[in-house]
Amino acid sequence: MAKAADLAGAAHLMLVDGISYLDPEPAVFEAMLEGWTKQQRARFLKWDGTIKPRLSLVRRFAEYSNQYPWQWQSAEFEAFIDHLRTKTPTFTVSSGRNYQNHLRLFCEYITDPRYGWMSVCQERFGEVPVQILHEWNTVTHVSEYEGDPSRRPLTYDEIQDLFDAADGRVEEIRKRGRKGALTAMRDSALLKTYYAYGMRRRENVGLDIADLRRNAKAPQYRRHGAVFVRWGKSSKGSPPKRRTIFTVPEMDWIVDDLDHYLTEVRPRFNVGKHPAIWVTERAGRLSRRSANEAFEAARQAADLPEELELHCLRHSYITHLTEFDYPERFVQDQAGHGYASTTALYTGVSDEYRNRLLHKKLGQRFPGIWEDPK
Numbered sequence: 001m002a003k004a005a006d007l008a009g010a011a012h013l014m015l016v017d018g019i020s021y022l023d024p025e026p027a028v029f030e031a032m033l034e035g036w037t038k039q040q041r042a043r044f045l046k047w048d049g050t051i052k053p054r055l056s057l058v059r060r061f062a063e064y065s066n067q068y069p070w071q072w073q074s075a076e077f078e079a080f081i082d083h084l085r086t087k088t089p090t091f092t093v094s095s096g097r098n099y100q101n102h103l104r105l106f107c108e109y110i111t112d113p114r115y116g117w118m119s120v121c122q123e124r125f126g127e128v129p130v131q132i133l134h135e136w137n138t139v140t141h142v143s144e145y146e147g148d149p150s151r152r153p154l155t156y157d158e159i160q161d162l163f164d165a166a167d168g169r170v171e172e173i174r175k176r177g178r179k180g181a182l183t184a185m186r187d188s189a190l191l192k193t194y195y196a197y198g199m200r201r202r203e204n205v206g207l208d209i210a211d212l213r214r215n216a217k218a219p220q221y222r223r224h225g226a227v228f229v230r231w232g233k234s235s236k237g238s239p240p241k242r243r244t245i246f247t248v249p250e251m252d253w254i255v256d257d258l259d260h261y262l263t264e265v266r267p268r269f270n271v272g273k274h275p276a277i278w279v280t281e282r283a284g285r286l287s288r289r290s291a292n293e294a295f296e297a298a299r300q301a302a303d304l305p306e307e308l309e310l311h312c313l314r315h316s317y318i319t320h321l322t323e324f325d326y327p328e329r330f331v332q333d334q335a336g337h338g339y340a341s342t343t344a345l346y347t348g349v350s351d352e353y354r355n356r357l358l359h360k361k362l363g364q365r366f367p368g369i370w371e372d373p374k
Helices: 024-041 047-065 074-087 093-111 115-125 156-175 181-197 199-204 219-223 252-270 289-301 312-323 328-335 341-348 351-365
Strands: 227-230 242-245
Touching: 024 047, 024 115, 047 093, 047 351, 074 227, 093 115, 115 219, 156 227, 156 289, 181 199, 181 289, 181 312, 199 289, 219 252, 219 351, 242 252, 242 328, 312 341, 328 341
Parallel strands: none
Antiparallel strands: 227 242
């Protein structure tokens, strides 16, 4: 078993022996947080997406309870969750579980004997931290999907309305004699690319021109036969995953749209040798926030439901590939999912597709069932 001296975040590495703090409680608490940070960094967890939100939650809970971790009891945590549910009507089950998991991990860290925090607290304060989360005060994960039920794939008509609205914004801006027509043309191509390849936000805005690939099996698509994604979703401290997304025939209209953007629109941003496909007026890479704003502007112009968001285009892509009868494994690889069950959660096929599939299967099972009686 590893000794405390070998572990990042051990108490004796975070506190200096022989020093008496004027205000020991906050000093030890801050040392705990710093040690937990080091422990997570040793696992290559990300600061912005993982470590920072966890630290913020622990501080928030400590402020709410007005107690330090070695004083916490289950009752304080239960009151905290009840407060959040009462104060925030939109507080979801998944958010509650995330909060519980983060606080549970922190409690596991400070109650693990290998890190020495229990001994420090006993010696300095006469109290020891305990695990305050257990099976009776945490949410049980019984459903495969707990996301917002309003999030869904767009229908084919909604996709067309969205793209028409994005294109229409260009002419509208020009007629008003205002700046922004160039940005609107970029945004239109951006949204179409999100749908045509089913990419996540970061994957698309992270594309460079060098990521456009030819497909020897489809030379008619020129340099748009595939895109090489280098910023796929990572997991458990691993680097971003990579994959190649092929251009499918049903989406090959994207070839001309991308060609037009790269040859007619992008050069007018005067970005020089900047590698990014999606650029800004200040010659920088487009941000995920700007991509969200582009979708929201087009959604409002198309008068589509407010609950739809940019990520719904990814849901739409996966659903429509399924309705185009592509094999499940192909759809999974295109989407970059590690498990088929994840792809299934993104899929929301229409009743028309299900009826068509049922019609086909019944015809195979009972030949002649659809023939007109004589």
